[in-house]
Amino acid sequence: xxxxxxxxxxxxxxxxxxxxxxxxxxxxxxxxxxxxxxxxxxxxxxxxxxxxxxxxxxxxxxxxxxxxxxxxxxxxxxxxxxxxxxxxxxxxxxxxxxxxxxxxxxxxxxxxxxxxxxxxxxxxxxxxxxxxxxxxxxxxxxxxxxxxxxxxxxxxxxxxxxxxxxxxxxxxxxxxxxxxxxxxxxxxxxxxxxxxxxxxxxxxxxxxxxxxxxxxxxxxxxxxxxxxxxxxxxxxxxxxxxxxxxxxxxxxxxxxxxxxxxxxxxxxxxxxxxxxxxxxxxxxxxxxxxxxxxxxxxxxxxxxxxxxxxxxxxxxxxxxxxx
Ligand code: ASP
Numbered sequence: 001x002x003x004x005x006x007x008x009x010x011x012x013x014x015x016x017x018x019x020x021x022x023x024x025x026x027x028x029x030x031x032x033x034x035x036x037x038x039x040x041x042x043x044x045x046x047x048x049x050x051x052x053x054x055x056x057x058x059x060x061x062x063x064x065x066x067x068x069x070x071x072x073x074x075x076x077x078x079x080x081x082x083x084x085x086x087x088x089x090x091x092x093x094x095x096x097x098x099x100x101x102x103x104x105x106x107x108x109x110x111x112x113x114x115x116x117x118x119x120x121x122x123x124x125x126x127x128x129x130x131x132x133x134x135x136x137x138x139x140x141x142x143x144x145x146x147x148x149x150x151x152x153x154x155x156x157x158x159x160x161x162x163x164x165x166x167x168x169x170x171x172x173x174x175x176x177x178x179x180x181x182x183x184x185x186x187x188x189x190x191x192x193x194x195x196x197x198x199x200x201x202x203x204x205x206x207x208x209x210x211x212x213x214x215x216x217x218x219x220x221x222x223x224x225x226x227x228x229x230x231x232x233x234x235x236x237x238x239x240x241x242x243x244x245x246x247x248x249x250x251x252x253x254x255x256x257x258x259x260x261x262x263x264x265x266x267x268x269x270x271x272x273x274x275x276x277x278x279x280x281x282x283x284x285x286x287x288x289x290x291x292x293x294x295x296x297x298x299x300x301x302x303x304x305x306x307x308x309x310x311x312x313x314x315x316x317x318x319x320x321x322x323x
Contacts (some may be wrong), residue, residue, distance in 0.1 A: 003136040005043040006079040007128075009033065010068065010094075011053040012087025014113035014124035024116045026052060030116040035125050038108065042132050055087025055094075057111075060203040060305060063097040074104035081107045081135030085128060088161055088169065091147065094300045095156035099145035100198055101304050107140035109148050110156070114167045117130055123150070123167050130181040137186040138299065149259050153179035155192055163291040166174040174294070194323050195275065200309040209301045211265055212236050218249025225252055231259045231304045235297040240264055240271030240281035247279050247287070254288040259308075259317050261290045263300045270294040277291060288314070292321045307319045 009015060013240060016279045036047055041213050050069060066084065073079045082104075085113060086094055098214065113124035113132040131148045134140050145156040149170045158172035163269040172178075172284050179188035206229045210220055212287040214237075224232050232253060240262050242250070262284060264271040270293060273285035300321075307320045 001044070002044045003080040004078060005045055005081045005083060005132055005135050006070070006073050006131070007045055007047045008048065008069065008082065008084045010051055010055075010058070010066070010084060010086050011060070012055050012085065012091075012112050013089075013116050014085045014111070015052065016116040016120045018116050022040050032124065032128065032181065032184060035128075035302070038125070039108070039132055040127055041080070042129070043136050043191065046073075046077070046211065047133070048273060053087070055090040058090050058094060060097065060302070063094050063205060066094065067101050068096055070098070070102050071104050074106055076155070079281075082109065083128065083131040083135050084108070084110045085124075086110055086112050092156065092170075093298055093302055094159060094161050095145050097145050097302050098146065098155035098307070100144070100196060100303060101200055103197060105141065107135045108145045109140070111133045113149075114133045114165060114169060117155070121167075133181060135178075137189050139179075139186060142195070143188065143193075144195055148181065150210075152177040152183045153186070153188065157192070157295070158297070159311070167302045179214075185224070196320075196323055198306050198310045200306055201239070203305055203309055205305055205308040207231040207233065207301050207304045208233070209233045209297050209299065212242050212245065212246070215245075216243045218247075218252070219246040221246065221249025221253055222272050225249075225256060225258065229258065232306050233261045233263060233297055233304055235265040236262050236271055236281075236284075238264065238266060239274050240284070240291060241275050242277040242279045242284060247283070250284070250289065251287050255313065257312075259290055259304065259314055260288075261292050261300050261302070261304050263292045263295055263297050265297070290314075290318045290321050293323060320323065
């Protein structure tokens with residue numbers, strides 16, 4: 001029996017075309033909608049297009065819209081799986097937002113493409129087909145939101161875009177994919193160990209993301225305080241350290257009860273409180289900085305936005321970042 005799969009097209013290269021000058025642009029019609037008939041043997045497809053945006057135009061407002069659509073389509077129409085097509089630039093952020101917030105026990109798969117629909121070697125239709133297969137698989141239930149491209153299945157939590165143009169751009173540093181898509185089937189070889197879901201009704205807070213560099217001082221942190229941000233994520237150096245000149249600005253934020261979350265700017269590994277010198281991870285923790293458990297900067301920022309919609313209690317936020 002074919003599964004009832006909701007396909008949500010949101011825009012991105014997967015739905016764009018290359019013009020004769022070589023620019024990739026959205027057209028008046030989404031080519032994926034016309035191609036849906038080729039996929040109808042795989043599932044009972046129900047296609048919607050709530051917005052059509054390049055993914056650098058996507059904000060938490062659109063992510064929230066997708067969350068509400070999925071929950072409503074699950075409870076009112078009994079959809080059994082969801083596939084979202086999305087631009088690849090911010091795909092991991094939308095996927096992780098949905099992972100942290102959607103209440104619906106069905107597979108949710110996010111996919112995209114690196115080549116637009118009329119380019120040689122276009123990967124969009126193929127990735128959409130693989131994603132429908134994953135969203136229809138019983139084994140995809142309870143795995144959290146998944147990202148499927150290039151025959152690989154990644155968790156929303158670990159996946160990141162690693163290359164500007166290569167079709168194998170989506171990788172899960174440190175952990176790898178949790179499954180693969182083959183010609184014969186969908187094979188999972190790992191399962192996520194922890195599932196979290198937060199109740200939110202909207203996103204209204206402001207959270208900024210700062211990347212540390214040699215010589216970073218406190219001025220940006222003072223500016224963040226003056227601009228009334230509700231939180232900040234810092235991509236720290238190495239194992240979780242910052243230049244000493246930045247510490248005073250960070251302390252000023254924490255004194256104002258503004259959470260400061262630390263991740264590492266390193267591609268692999270987890271930021272931790274190891275070094276005891278001024279600006280070292282241990283020193284930062286003693287000042288009240290929150291350590292994130294291996295997320296990258298953009299995902300820690302989204303998690304902090306969601307955490308702040310859920311609670312203002314710094315210790316509760318610290319606890320949320322232990323997972
Ligand atoms: N710039 C495009 C976007 O994110 C890239 C893509 O879709 O691959 O919308």
